Amino acid sequence: MSYKLYAIRYATNQGRQRYENFIGMKADPHDTPLAMDFFVWLAIGYGRVILIDTGCDEQTCKKRGNDFLRCPSDGLRSLGIEPHQVDTVIVTHLHWDHAGNFDLFPNATFHACPIEIQHAVSPCMCNSFMRAPYDVDHICSFIRLLYAERVRYHRGVTEIAPGLTVHEVGGHSPGLQFAAVETNRGRVAIASDAMHYFDNMLLLRPYPVVHDIPSYFAAIDSVTAVAETENHIVPGHDPSIMRLYPAASPNTQGIVVRLDVMPNIGT
Structure with a gap:
């Protein structure tokens, strides 16, 4: 038995230049754009409906200069899944x-690394630069879930459900974790922001928002070690995902792609 696995695109930023996405890459007048897409991921199997990340709302997305395409919950509905x-x-x-x-x-239980929330409410958040990647309303919402006994914390490697594990790595953020999901094509690593783009791995250049660079590179090593092959790695923001994988159905073109099939490497 295995999971059906999907990537759901909910926002995009088509205006980013390539050099903006990698530390140490200088601006070049001949540089080409490298868009950033925003995803959540859905695994269905073993009688479970598991969402990997929850995206954000339109107001928050637009305030930060990105194009909001749809609520992630609408992406779920395009697959016949209601949020509840x-x-x-x-x-x-x-x-x-x-x-x-x-x-x-x-009706969901939320699984996170405790280091992440400890960082998000730590004294370093007095610094505006350090708190820039976070949203205070999101952090308050997470704490409410915690007080409602709906949060489970994990360190290291933990099996969340049969055939689905989370792996604490840090790097991009202190408590970053990625997910590994067993599918018909083998074990797929949903890297999230352990690598925003394939080129973070191929060029060994971190994304500019990074908490600890040695841990960032160690996280890439962990993702590649867990994934069946490099073709089983799904970066967190790479727009090529929408080209490499087929739409889940004719009416989800540009919205949802299947990750439980091999990518079309020639495209």
């Missing part, structure tokens, strides 16, 4: 684009 059917949410980290919309999933 989600029983498990994996919070890879608490940055603004991954950790909103918690209230849309009333």
Whole structure:
């Protein structure tokens, strides 16, 4: 038995230049754009409906200069899944684009790394630069879930459900974790922001928002070690995902792609 696995695109930023996405890459007048897409991921199997990250709302997305395409919950509905059917949410980290919309999933238990929330409410948040990747309303919503006994914390490697594990790595944020999901094509690593783009791995250049660079590179090593092959790695923001994988159905073109089939490497 295995999971059906999907990527749901909910926002995009088509205006980013390539050099903006990698530390140490200088601006070049001949540089080409490298868009940033924003995703949540859905695993269905073993009688479970598991959402990996929850995206954010339109106001938060637009305030930060991105184009909001649809509520992540509408992406779920395009697959015939209502938000109340989600029983498990994996919070890879608490940055603004991954950790909103918690209230849309009333029946879910939320799984996170404790280091992440400890950082998000630590004294370093007195510094505006340090708190920039976080949204205060999202953090307050997470704490409400905690007080409602709907949060489960994990360190290291933990099996969340049969055939689905989370792996604490840090790097991009202190408590970042990625997910590994067993599918018909093998074990797929949903890297989240352990790598925003394939080129973070291929060029060994971190994304500019990074908490600890040695841990960032160690996280890439962990993702590649867990994934069946490099073709089983799904970066967190790479727009090529929408080209590499087929739409889940004719009416989800540009919205939802299947990750439980091999990518079309030639495209």
